[in-house]
Amino acid sequence: MTPLARRTTAIALALGSTLAIGALSRAPYTADRAAHGVVRLAWRARGERVEECRRLTPEELERLPAHMRQEESCEGRVLPYRLQLSIDGARVVDELVQAAGARHDRPLYVYRELTLQPGAHAIAVVFAREGAIPPGEREASEGTPPRLALDTTVALLSRRVLLVTYDDDARRLVLRDGSP
Amino acid sequence: MAIVASAQRGTRRILAGADAWMNRLYGWRFNPLYHSGALVVALLLVVLVTGIYLLFFYRIGAPFASVARITDQVWLGRWIRGLHRYASDAAVVAALVHALRLFAQGRSWGPRTLAWVSGLVLLFTVFICGWTGYVMVWDVQGEVLARAGARLLDVLPIFSEPISRTFVGERPIPGAFFFLNLFAHIAIPIGLGLVVWLHVSRVARPALLPSRKLMWGVIGLLVALSLFWPVAMGPPADLFRLPAPAPFDWFYAFWVPLARPLSTGFVWAVTLAVAAATLLAPLWTRPARAARPPASWVDERLCTGCEQCYQDCPYDAIEMVERTENVKAGASATVARVDAGACVSCGICAGSCAPMGVGPPGRTGRDQLSRVQAFVAARRPGAKDVVIVGCDRGAGGIAAGESFHGALVYPVSCAGSLHTSVIEYLLRAGAGGVLVVSCPARDCWNREGPKWLEQRVYHKREAELRERVDRRRVRLAHAAVGETGGVVAELEAFRALLAELEAAPREAEFDVVRECDTAPEEAAR
Incomplete structure (x- = not known):
């Protein structure tokens, strides 16, 4: 290889590598190419908190530090809700939503996404408390209403997202499409 | 283990050809493959300096708008932003080459384990830093990276509330999210400095920067790239639209299309398996016990206490200690002693000892x-x-x-x-x-x-x-x-x-x- 050829190759390689970095730094990508639309169910709800309480025995109280001695001990949890979604009359989601946390004492979180063909669709969402307060337990706080429902017809556009969420102030499910 | 040895041999063969070719083109003094580790440090310094400049103009209350302003209105903003990104990309390439060389050369076990593991931690940290950097922009790429990352993090039982909920569109993205993201983007590089120190802590006279000509040559090329091919803004993030086509940085977002169709559990399993396999490389690349070269030793009868081996050792594995044996008239007060845990058995001390009293x-x-x-x-x-x-x-x-x-x-x-x-x-x-x-x-x-x-x-x-x-x-x-x-x-x-x-x-x-x-x-x- 002549010195000129070597120098030319060296410069070409340096430029080529630099351009490759530039190209890989900006290569176009479409995370979702489909023409469908998306219905997104997402909300956070404070469920019905129930507690099971019992009185501590004198021996148990004795074992506790003085500042922690409370005569009653309560274990709380949030009641589960059932989420049902029907689209155009067909049930597509039917599942039990447990409250988050290892002891199910955190809020209830719903997050589901469904793809649909663009066009008009009848959507029916029901989010209802499952079961009653068991005997021996008591209601500690009032959270989300025991039953939420949304029954509507939407016009879903291609590559757009419709959000079904819970409006804490209105205490009902609402539909949002991102418009102000 | 035979597979590992075979992979090492194969990689060495490829590197041998590449090294020879690069030496012919650039000379061994400026062969970037030889300087890959030092290039990472130089490039991260470029990222740091350009990042400080960009920080003055970034607004957590309006992330996309402020980055658009940096790109279009701020003096040198487009160029600095381009250099920031390209230097980050080149740092990933250099780091991967560096890791590959050390793996192929079997320089990842024994006393070099700390350097290997801390190097991987560095690489991982650079990826996290890049991830937070792209989320900061809050364009389509930032949104996709944020959602993909949140999806993976949500399976970990450590967050009181699923992170994915931040991106559902129920409410505007809280400023606290961008504040935390910015904090991570700044705090992580500070941690990087500490890990770099750890990375080179077991070598003497670490070469932290490449030769000046090579360093400025590489930086010059990246500057030219940012001038002639500046980075463009993708469309802004929109939580109510499917992600539009956008320019993606494949050095940091390569995992998104791979992870997208897979379950989070599977992605975590693969990630952890790859992490474990690379982190444990010191275990499966080390030779069998009988084949491991022994550490150097010092024949104290011959040691004159001249300190030359102590000065020449590339791994700081030799210290000078007070002589306790062979104490006699004319003998030196100190003798060299080898720390077997730090010695890689390179034998350089053998060449440094005039009376030939040290070496493996x-x-x-x-x-x-x-x-x-x-x-x-x-x-x-x-x-x-x-x-x-x-x-x-x-x-x-x-x-x-x-x-x-x-x-x-x-x-x-x-x-x-x-x-x-x-x-x-x-x-x-x-x-x-x-x-x-x-x-x-x-x-x-x-x-x-x-x-x-x-x-x-x-x-x-x-x-x-x-x-x-x-x-x-x-x-x-x-x-x-x-x-x-x-x-x-x-x-x-x-x-x-x-x-x-x-x-x-x-x-x-x-x-x-x-x-x-x-x-x-x-x-x-």
């Missing part, structure tokens, strides 16, 4: 003299013969053979461990010349071998080649393992020079060991 067992100066005596007895080099002392790991790959283009080949484990008395012995035993071929200085597996060898031969560094040795009959050369042609050229040039010299007489009887032995009193003087 079987490779001390005295052992080298015994070996060269046997070599001379068997091969009988004549006045017209050149003996090539070739490094096992470089030297054009010629060390595996007994002869090369008519020259006798004398292999050594590292040219830096070669005791200069071996060169003297070969010449006094009748060899016409000695050509020592080491690896290129920046590619020495033991970091500083060629540097110390050159100083011992030409610059009177301790354990120097004696003045009585005719330097015209000694030549030092560098060649990577794939540069056989370079060795041929050096050999021919050396032979041409030797042909002009009178034949040196073979000495009938001499004892280099005795002549090299330094009396403790003399050494103390």
Whole structure:
């Protein structure tokens, strides 16, 4: 290889590598190419908190530090809700939503996404408390209403997202499409 | 383990070809493959400086708008932003090359384990830093990265609320999210500095920056790239639309299309498996116990306390301690001691010790003299013969053979461990010349071998080649393992020079060991 050829190759390689970095730094990508639309169910709800309480025995109280001695001990949890979604009359989601946390004492979180063909669709969402307060337990706080429902017809556009969420102030499910 | 060894061999073969080619184009001093680790540091410094500039204009209350303003209105903003991104990308490439080299060369186990593991932590941290950086922009790429990351993090039972909920569109993205993201983007580089320190903590004289020409050359190319091909803004993030086509940085977002169709559990399983496999490389790349080279040791009877091995050790594995044994008149107050846990058995201390009292067992100066005596007895080099002392790991790959283009080949484990008395012995035993071929200085597996060898031969560094040795009959050369042609050229040039010299007489009887032995009193003087 002549010195000129070597120098030319060296410069070409340096430029080529630099351009490759530039190209890989900006290569176009479409995370979702489909023409469908998306219905997104997402909300956070404070469920019905129930507690099971019992009185501590004198021996148990004795074992506790003085500042922690409370005569009653309560274990709380949030009641589960059932989420049902029907689209155009067909049930597509039917599942039990447990409250988050290892002891199910955190809020209830719903997050589901469904793809649909663009066009008009009848959507029916029901989010209802499952079961009653068991005997021996008591209601500690009032959270989300025991039953939420949304029954509507939407016009879903291609590559757009419709959000079904819970409006804490209105205490009902609402539909949002991102418009102000 | 056979698979690992095979992968290492295969990678070494590829690297040998690439090294030889790059050396031919740029010269070994500016071969970027040799400087990959130092290039990472230089590029991260560029990222740091450009990042500080960008920070002045970024607003967590309006992330996309502020980045758009930086790109379109701020003085030099587009250029600085481009350089910030391109330098981050180049840092990933350099880091991967660096890791690949060390894996292929088997330099990831034993005392080098800390450097290997901290290097992987560095690479992972750089990825996280890049991730937060792209989320900061809050364009389509930022949104996709944020959602993909949140999806993975949500399966971990450590967050009180699913992170994905931040991106559902139920409410505007809280400013706290962008504040935390910015905080991470700034705090992580501070942590990076600490990990870099840890990464090089077990080597002496770490080369943190590449040669100046190479460093400015690389930075210059990235500056030119940012000027002539500036980074563009993608469309803004919109939580109520499917992600539009957008430019993605594949150095940091490569995992998004891979992870997208898979379940989070599977993605975590693969990620953890890859992380474990790479982090545990020191376990499965180390040789069997019997094949591991032993650490150096010091013969305290011979140690003069000169500190040369302590100064030359590339891994800070030698310390000077008070002499407790062999205390007698004229003996030094201190002796060298090797920390076996830090010694990689490079043998460079063997080449640094004039009285030949230190080195790995079987490779001390005295052992080298015994070996060269046997070599001379068997091969009988004549006045017209050149003996090539070739490094096992470089030297054009010629060390595996007994002869090369008519020259006798004398292999050594590292040219830096070669005791200069071996060169003297070969010449006094009748060899016409000695050509020592080491690896290129920046590619020495033991970091500083060629540097110390050159100083011992030409610059009177301790354990120097004696003045009585005719330097015209000694030549030092560098060649990577794939540069056989370079060795041929050096050999021919050396032979041409030797042909002009009178034949040196073979000495009938001499004892280099005795002549090299330094009396403790003399050494103390």
